[in-house]
Amino acid sequence: MRRAFLILVLLSTLGLLLAPYSSAAQINSTNTVIVLPTLKVVDGVPLHIGEDAISGSRLGAFLVLQGITAGEYSTTVHVPVEYHSVVIEDMDQFYRLTPRDMPDVGINVSDEPVGKAVVVAVNFSRVEFNITAGAAQFDDGSVKIIFNENTTPLEIRGNYKVVYTTVNGRDTMYLYTTNETLSESKSLGESITVGGWKLEFLDINLDVSQMLVMITYPNGISKQKPMTEGKYYLMYQDPQGNVDFEEYDSYPTERVDELLKEGSRSVFVFVPTDLFVGINNAQMVTFNYWYYQKAREYQDGDVYKGQWVWNIEPEKNLYILYLHVNASAGFPEVLIKPGKALSLPMNWNLSIEPIFRWEKGKLEGIDGYRFVRRVVLAKKATITAPKVEVTEDVNSLIINDTALTAIPADKNVIIVGGWVSNRAWKVLEETYGSSTVDAIKREIEEKGYVVKVLPNPYNPEYKVIILAGKTYRQTREAVDEFMEKF
Secondary structure (H helix, E strand, C coil), rough: CHHHHHHHHHHHHHHHHHHCCCHCCCCCCCCCCEEEEECECCCCCEEECCCHHHHHHHHHHHHHHHHHHEEEEEEEEEEEEEEEEECCCCCCCCCEEECCCCCCCCCCCCCCCCCEEEEHHHHEEEEEEEEEEEEEECCCCEEEEEEECCCCCCCCCEEEEEEEEEEEEEEEEEEEEEEEEEEEEEEECCEEEECCCEEEEEECCCCCCEEEEEECCCCCCEEEEECCCCCEEEEEEEECCEEEEECCCCCHHHHHHHHHCCCEEEEEEEEEEEEECCHHHHHEEEEEEEEEEEEEEECCCCCCCCEEEEEEHHHHEEEEEECCCCCHHHHEEEEECCCEEEEEECCCEEEEEEEEEEEECEEEEEEEEEEEEEEEEHHHHHHHHEEEECCCCHHHHHHEECCCCCCCCCCCCEECCCCCCCCCCHHHHHHCCCCHHHHHHHHHHCEEEEEEEEEECCCCCCCCEEEEEECCHHHHHHHHHHHHHC
C-alpha cells in the first residue's frame, strides 16, 4: 500500500513538472501578477533587485501587448430597402399587377385568382387628378384585391373550411376550423374532449354492439346516450347556442353542410367503428370523428381595415377587398398628395404611389403610377478589429515577494527568480508541498533555469508560472524563453 501511494505521489508530481507552456495561453496584464524578489531594503522599503526588476518590467510590457488581440465583433444591421414597379400610365384601363412589372413584389400575383395567386387590380377609370386638391383621387372601387379560398387573408392557422351562404339578402362567408381523427382507441372510463364537447365511455353491452356514453355539451348540460357500432352521431350547437343530437346510418354530408350554412357554432360527427371486450374484461372502443368550429364570419360590406371593405361572390368562390369611398356612410374621399402613397391593407408593405408632373415648380398633373414595396432587411455584420484587455499602469501588476502570502484564486501568478532571492518560494512549498518544490529546485541545479507552469489549485482557469535560474542572467533566459514560446 505504501508503494502504491508513493507511485501515485510521483505521478502527480511528474504531471505538475511536465505542464506545457500552452496551458498559460490566456495570460495578459489584466489577470496576472508578477512577483519579484526584494532582498534589498532602503529606509524600510523593499526594492526590487536590479536585473530582476528589468526582467520584470520587460515581462510586464509583454503581458500588456498580449492583451491586444484580434477579435470579431458582430451586430445586426437593419437596412431599409425600397422596390419599385414600372411606371403604369393611366389609360382608364383595368390594370392587374404582374411579376413582369414588379419582380420584387413579394407576393404571388397573377391576372386571375387561381391556386395560390391573388389579383391586385386598379381600375384607372376611377382614378383621376384632382387639380383643386393637388392630389390623385381614388374613387369607390378603384383598387381591388381579389382572393380565392386558398389565399384569403383571414389569419386562421391549421385546417379550415369556407362556407358560402346568403343571410338576409347579404352574401356571407363562414370560416370553420376543422379537425379529423381516424381510428383512435380508448378504454372504458376514459374520455375525449373536442372543442366544447366531452364524451366519456361508460359501458359496453353483452353482445358488444352498443356502448353507453356520457355526453357533456358546450352549454354544460350532460346526458347519457347509447351509441351503436357503425352508426354516425351528429351533435351540434346552433347560432343561438342551442344543442341537439341526431343519429344516421352513414356520414350525414347534406345535414352537416346545412348546419354549417346556418352558421352553427360547432358541428361534431362521431362514429364508433369497433367495440371490443377481451380477456380480463378489457373493454375498448375505436372511433372516428369530424369536428367543425366556427372561427369567423364576413358579409358584403363588412369593413376589413380602414376603408377596405369585403365584397363576397360565393358563386365564384371569390373574396374581394375593395377601396370604399362613400362620404355619407363615413368613408371619405381618398386623396393622395405628393410624397404620399395609398397603402394596401395587407401586411405586404405594398402601396400605390402617384408620379406627379411639375413644370416650373407648379403641379400640372400625373404622369403615371407605380407600386412601391418598402421593407427593412436585417443583416448580420461581422468585422475583425483589435480587442484590448490591458492594465494601463504596468507597475500595478508587479508586486514584491513579501506581498504574496498565498496563491490568489482570481489571478495568474508569475514568480521571477529562485528560492534564494525570492521569498515567494515559501508560498509555493506551502501550496504544492516540499517534494514538488524540491524537484523544481533540482531541475534548476541541473539545467541552469526552468520555465515551469503549475495549475492553480484554487481555480483551474489560472496558472502559477516559475521563471527562475541559478543566476540573474539565467533567470533572464527563463523570462526570454517564456515570452518566446508563450
